[in-house]
Amino acid sequence: MYSGILSSLPSTVATYDFLFNWYLFFGVGAAVVVISLLVFFMYRYRYRGESGPPPVHKTEGWKIVLVTVLISISVLTAAEYQTFASFGNIEMPSQCSAIPDPCVTIRLSAFQWGWNFTYPDGKFAVSTQNQPLTVPAGTIVIMNITSKDVFHSFGIPMLDVKEDAVPGKVNQLWFMASNTGFYTDAIRCFELCGVGHAFMLGNVSVIDAATWQTQFGGVKP
């Protein structure tokens, strides 16, 4: 991902990277082992001109089935455990229910073909006017996501967050950006939404939290 850019990983990225690397290790390991086994048997038992009937085979299938099932269940259960342990990435943070709310909430309305952001103080920014999504550094940001027209999917790949933007429904995602900076095309649409799908991009501007609060925060609830 973009871990080279960010000196300290945002929490969603750290969780994601750990989970991804876990799956990658076991996934690639499983593939290597199984394919190696297949290739070995292809080589070891290749036909070399033997004559006469092949040797009689006992039915051994159930042994391999049992071993396969047990190994599969073990590895997959461990994988599922890791996934469930990572659900903090997709649940809304519990601290956002506290008063005063330490998090900020920004409304997002997707449209063909851009993103309309509405900040707590009522200001809005539109991606098609080259206006970025501006968020405070080191602060949990909750996005309330909907669509004005068709099915879109709002993603910020560098933060490993994504949620569908569909008409008639409000979905949520959260992230916390660590480093201030301006990130071009950090927002992309991940669902085909018409001829402008490829250009449905947005910039992200991460600024100092105090400055953000002054410019966009409005009155804290």
Add this chain to the structure above:
Amino acid sequence: MVSWLNRWLYTTNHKDVGMLYFFTSLYFGFVGAILALLMRVQLSVPNNNFLSAVYYNQALTMHGLIMIFWFLSPVALGLANYFVPLQIGADDLAFPRLNAMSYWLYLAGGVLAVLSFFVPGGTANAGWTTYQPLAVLTPGTGPTLAYLGMVLLAASVTLGSVNFLVSIIWLRAPGMTLSKLPMFTWFMLFTIIAMLFAFPTLIAAFVLASSDRILGTVFFTSTGIQPSILWDNLFWFFGHPEVYIVLLPGFGIIANILPSFTGRPLAAKNAILIATGLIVIPLSFGVWMHHMFLTGIPVALQGAFSVATIAISIPFDVITLSFIESLIRGRVKFATPMLFALGAIILFIIGGITGVFLSSPVLDRAFRGSYFVVAHFHYVMVGAAIFGIIAGIYYWLPRMTGKMYNERLGKVHFLISFVGFNILYFPMNLLVDMPRRIFTYQNVSDWATLNGIASVGAFIFAGAQILLAYNLLFTWYRGPIAPANPWGSPDLEWTSQAEGIAPAVESGATPPVGGWIGQLAAAPSPAAEAHGHYAHLSSRPIQISLGAMLFLIGAAFYPDILGLGLLGLGGIVVVYSFYGWARDDLRGRFQIPPEPEGDRWPFSAVPKMKLGMWVFLSSEVVLFGSFLGAYIFIRAASGIWPIAGSIHEVPLGTFNTLVLVTSGLTMFMSLQAIRNGDQRGSISWMAVTFVLGAVFMGVKVSEWTNLGATGFALTSANPGIGLAASAYYIIVGLHGAHVTAGLLMMVYLMKKSASGFYTKDSHEAIENFGLYWAFVDIVWCFVFPLFYLL
């Protein structure tokens, strides 16, 4: 002698129909491949202008639909048509004319899909998953034609499923017990069961979308009911079983041919069958929401679907490891079919691993909508499915043609295909940040390099298939005569003369050089021709399909005058064709030899037609279940529904309910009468049933007229009314269509009864119709409370 053209247009023979499916699907595969290459050219460099956005979106949409629906499943059905009857020792499928009609409906749907390219505005461009409301909002007639083509195709698949299911259960040769069933037939059985329960939902989804486009219903344009989520649920309930529908034939081929090339039995055969039939198929209907992790479903539900998804990988682990174990202490010969089978296994392992990643809702936050997903499903659906099918093509080519393909050419075909495939799709695994379905991209980090590599791989992989085409032609025109059983297989399609089971070829045919292979099925058989009619020919299947095609083309162009004309013409052709089919039956113009008593456990006591009706009705349950499920979703999501009882006349609906339920009783009386040998009584009770059914429809027409007059219209300015009207007219109309069809069937049955055809000992058709009519009754008992009382 029958002309070549008549033979192919009217054939109902399974080998002929198999050939028709096979070559038609290869054509569509070619079309799909061209569309893919156009996409890869456009994506090969950043900021390309080879295709504009709208053309790119059309290419990606129709590439997906054509490859999945008009190539992958039909090519498997072609092989299944040819070889399942041979493998089970049957003369043909259970319902030969239905089989021909399945093919012609498939082709008719394909014509609509291809036609959609050539109308103003071009074809569908909302993606093959047809996400809403984009799909109903894209303008033009092309998308409508494509979607109606999907309806015809899904009808074709559903009818084909009924036929194959009955055939495999009911037409097995004596001694062909389930334990002896070849693996390809087993896997086709599993595939067909999945089709039977998945495709009716697809029909429902595309009927709703098409009616939005044609009639102005508002299922997917009413924001208040979350139309995107409605579509997602309908589509993916079908769509995930579809993954296995596409995959399993290839796996069945692998399981079928491994023993021939290892010289030993398949390891853990029963475990493979249990894993597939009892775990994969049921679970495939329970994992669909893993395509919807990001739509805002509750986190707990995401967890549940994640577990279900991970669970379905365990049987595939068993299957894969069993395939691998089948090599142990074998004598592995690397003929071309075996190379493709082994290649399929390797590619499936890679695709399966990435599938496990996608089972995690957390990881899916990065992967959803990216090229990682594209790589995953192409490794599974192209790698395992297509390589498996190509293995089958090479394996059975000697049986279909009587000649051997060029082995060296086959090996080269495999090597280039395998290498090209991986050059094409592996880089996509690394494009985890790149959205799929974008027609162009700026020069972002490694995207240009990876896309360039993939595009080169695309041309290598596609180019390799020219070798397959060449090998097919080589075999046909210059292939050496094949041995009778080139692979030493014990299966019936190779050995039917070598064992005590009756040969699965036309009796009286002269065996060709090399044994019972190489001849295309004769049509008609000499015995039938001597009787002055063609036992294996019927013009009705193609007529019905042609009429349906014209009707739907007309529907797409409605309300243009051309559309209305075609609508009328198509309708007339369909009615005439069904009438002709009925008249053919009354005159005994289509005869097939009675099937010998075979191994039918566990359905030994159930007649063939009755089994067919039960299977068909089970697909109807899914169809109405899908429509009513969509209705319940809409009601639950909508906050502005008309108050119960404020639209429909409850007393009139109640009266109609009583009428229809009573007709169910009178139909039962009719059946009882014929069971007692009372022909006149049976006809009389059926006449009463007919009158009651007609009264039901008359009241309904009157009701609709009144509702229309009071403004209960699709285009109502009141959003709640528009949505309620959309649901009512489509769903209640569908039920009404079934009642009307039942009335027409009754006319046929009464006419046949009047000529003394049905007796105490032979009245199966009346019994079967009774099942259908009872079904129509039961559906109404759900429709009435849902629409009138709640």
